[in-house]
Amino acid sequence: MYSLILDLYALMLRLFAPFSKKANRMLKGEKQTFTILKKKREVNASYIWFHAASLSEFEQERPLIERIKKEKPEYKILLTFFSFSGYETQKYYAWADIICYLPLDTNHNVVRFLNGAEPTMAFFIQPDFCFNYLDELAFRNIPVFSISSIFHRKQFLFRWYGKSYLNILRSYTYFFVQNEESHIILTEKEFNNVIVNGNTRFDRVFEIYEQKxxxxxxxxxxxxxxxxxxxxxxxxxxxxxxxxxxxxxxxxxxxxxxxxxxxxxxxxxxxxxxxxxxxxxxxxxxxxxxxxxxxxxxxxxxxxxxxxxxxxxxxxxxxxxxxxxxxxxxxxxxxxxxxxxxxxxxxxxxxxxxxxxxxxxxxxxxxxxxxxxxxxxxxxxxxxxxxxxxxxxxxENRGATETIYSYLYQSEYIK
The missing domain is CATH 3.40.50.2000 (Glycogen Phosphorylase B;)
Structure with missing residues (x-):
């Protein structure tokens, strides 16, 4: 079913591309991703991959990206987007070393992308359901983290027909969730790699406020x-x-x-x-x-x-x-x-x-x-x-970014 949905989405994107500037740019952007990786990725450098499906999700990742670059500038940042508005707005973002679209979550694209990117770890938001990417990251033993996650009982993951997709979430190394309800739901499903630490978005908006x-x-x-x-x-x-x-x-x-x-x-x-x-x-x-x-x-x-x-x-x-x-x-x-x-x-x-x-x-x-x-x-x-x-x-709700960074440092994911 998941593969069928991807195929239908890809078909619709190609059909609309001649008539939609947004669809056309997204399609071209995805095709250019592999060329961008080949040209820009530095050999022997350690890349941390952040994926943001949208501009809103990027704003949640941004405080952690900048904290890592300030504390550990030797790490390179690979930033990918799925949405047109996210990529177009942030394609010149100074704290990232490589910025590109994320190719569609097909098996062929996933293997080709990860071969080109070679990330040392990956971060997704709330969480992102790129199941083939998650599966391949786990297969390659690449740590992957979900930050600012929210789960609720009505999500398809927790219905009888979502069991196979729920198992794919076990690919995550750690979940940083926003509230206690999310923590309870995951622990009931025998996820023990969960901590409640709030939403990094609070840190970002407060930073914007201070900049005035x-x-x-x-x-x-x-x-x-x-x-x-x-x-x-x-x-x-x-x-x-x-x-x-x-x-x-x-x-x-x-x-x-x-x-x-x-x-x-x-x-x-x-x-x-x-x-x-x-x-x-x-x-x-x-x-x-x-x-x-x-x-x-x-x-x-x-x-x-x-x-x-x-x-x-x-x-x-x-x-x-x-x-x-x-x-x-x-x-x-x-x-x-x-x-x-x-x-x-x-x-x-x-x-x-x-x-x-x-x-x-x-x-x-x-x-x-x-x-x-x-x-x-x-x-x-x-x-x-x-x-x-x-x-x-x-x-009063700031501090999620510091919790995540402290965990990464103390657990030696960032050295």
Whole structure:
């Protein structure tokens, strides 16, 4: 079944490649991987392989990559991506020595990739189900670690039909899981190589918070205005259903400014978004110091800026809650601002926890979104109180990266 799914995916990718820029680049990128390895891999060097299926997963691996390179610069880093957005955003990432797409998880690709890469160890996130890669890594006695993992009982791995796939997870040398529930589930299945150490994403977002990256055009956008704006809402990773809540409210409140970062960035999506906004708006790529002061809404059409943009907000709305699941809430929470999101947040461990901590709120519909925003605009002390709880939530959950590095060093995987 797994092989059949891979074959169908490969077929669909080839069919869509002539019509999709993203599919075409992914297909070409996978083919180029073997050439990249042959040209760039240094003979006799020790490579640590980090795989990130997406940009979000890369942000979880990044603190560990940089800690290893700072402490042990003799190690080389091989970084692979599966997603188009992840690779395109980070293909010039300075801390990695080789960056490429990960070829599809077929037996032929796996053997060819590992022959070319020759990693001394490998890291995956939450965990990645590249079963053929895992099987071959185990066969070659290459240590492989799962970091920031979350498991739940409804996963197919723990159903009767997932038993064979569960056994492949025994290829992992060690699991660094985010919560006690994941630990219990794995130990019930006789996995003894598990430790609860939290989420490395907390370390990464706190690092971004401390950097406080300066974006001159955003400063101009907020400082230049014909009238004083009392509140700036940052709407990140939004889908059309999220915008159906945000934009009507924004249109009715001239005291607000809005910075919106759609989850998907392409010409059609941006054009439709601009059409729905009834106040002066501008694309970030078209903004200059001379024209940005005349708009009330700024649409970010560049990947990678969102984590640094949250610092400019009085509150944040995180998209995805009317789609499959709420996206990353921690990037906003780190700046000590209230975090709002839609009703489909249950699959986000961090979203559930920030609600418990009192630093986040969920809006089931437009009416509830309006009530929450009204309260944030009117009661500044309430806005500050919720924001402080959000910031505290992030600050108190740091430290996962240090736990992983200490284990690797003490166990002599890193020497």
């Amino acid at each position: 990256k300066h974006l001159p055009l955003i400063d101009e956008f907020l400082n230049k205005s014909e009238t004083h704006k009392s509140c700036t809402l940052i709407a990140g990773n939004t889908y059309p259903k999220d915008e159906n809540l945000i934009l009507p409210y924004f249109d009715q409140h001239p005291e607000m400014k809005l910075i919106i970062v759609p989850h998907t960035i392409n010409k059609s999506r941006l054009r439709n978004l601009q059409y729905k906004i009834n106040r002066p708006c501008l694309l970030y790529s078209q903004a200059t110091k001379s024209n940005i002061g005349g708009c009330d809404c700024l649409i970010i059409d560049w990947y990678g800026l969102l984590p640094s943009i949250y610092r400019y907000g009085n509150a944040a709305y995180i998209g995805g809650g009317f789609h499959s699941c709420t996206h990353n809430i921690l990037e906003a929470a780190a700046y000590g601002i209230p975090v709002l999101f839609g009703p489909n947040y249950q699959r986000s461990h961090e979203a559930c926890d920030i609600l418990t901590a009192g630093g986040g709120m969920t809006a089931l519909d437009a009416a509830e979104f309006s009530r929450i925003m009204d309260a944030l605009l009117i009661y500044s002390h309430w806005q500050q109180e919720i924001g402080e709880k959000a910031g505290k939530f992030v600050a």
